Amino acid sequence: MRGDGDGWVISEGGGHFWGRHGAAGLLLRAPGPDGTFAVLLQHRAPWSHQGGTWALPGGARDSHESVEEAAVREALEETGVQADLMTVRTTVVTHEVPGWSYTTVIADATEQLRTVPNRESSELRWVAEHEVADLPLHPGFAASWERLRVVTAGIPLLS
Template sequence: MVSANGAAYWGRHGAAGLLLRAPGPDGKAAVLLQHRAPWSHQGGTWGLPGGARDSHETAEQAAIREAIEEAGLPPDQLTVRTTVVTAEVTGWTYTTVIADADELLETVPNRESAELRWVAEDAVADLPLHPGFAASWVRLRELAASIPLLVNGQN
């Protein structure tokens, strides 16, 4: 989709990404980040596994499907906590789905990822972030902090 100001947005029906949290070695939340492949849009930056929504998908379904495709995550080990629209232009939205896993899950990157890495929340802003993710990270972190991290299915 192309906005009125000429900016291009991926996905005719919007896009969604998965902000997956899990307890790190210190017990504090770590998040799974994707280092975008150099050839991709905003390649070389860090962001969330995610992408375009299909016409029949909810944001949650799209974010989980993309995380399976891009990171090899097992959907039965993800617990969705909430969703938030983190970018919006006329006719298009990007929705971030916040989910938890009981542990730092192993990942399998696809060709869209140069690397996948579990990053302590305090260290996320130290990375060269995708501009869209950078613009929403403070808000996402504050929202995530208000939702207790699930461990073994419990707060």
């Protein structure tokens, strides 16, 4: 379903950014077997922008949505994870240019939930937090990952 947020924004510097009202992604954490946490990542379909890289499920925010609503909706569309199975903890603006921003919504699940990829995903995978940077990451996600690790380190995982 297309929302009113779908479309490219061109920044003053000529950069192209998806989401007429900005964009949001979901960093969903769940307990890992070793006492740390795992993050749900999406291996982006080859045909998509930056296809073949790993990133958070996410996308364009519609005009009527909060960043939390947009991230949770996009995660449902791309992974099948239901909103009632997660608890939103905080948000972090991880990229901003005049007229556009990307916000990462950090949420917790009590277990590594079953996922169902849509056509935008080659694969969905729960990845141990300390192994995320070993994957070929989407450039935007790669640029924000260390900052997100610092933020998540200060938020105890819900159990």
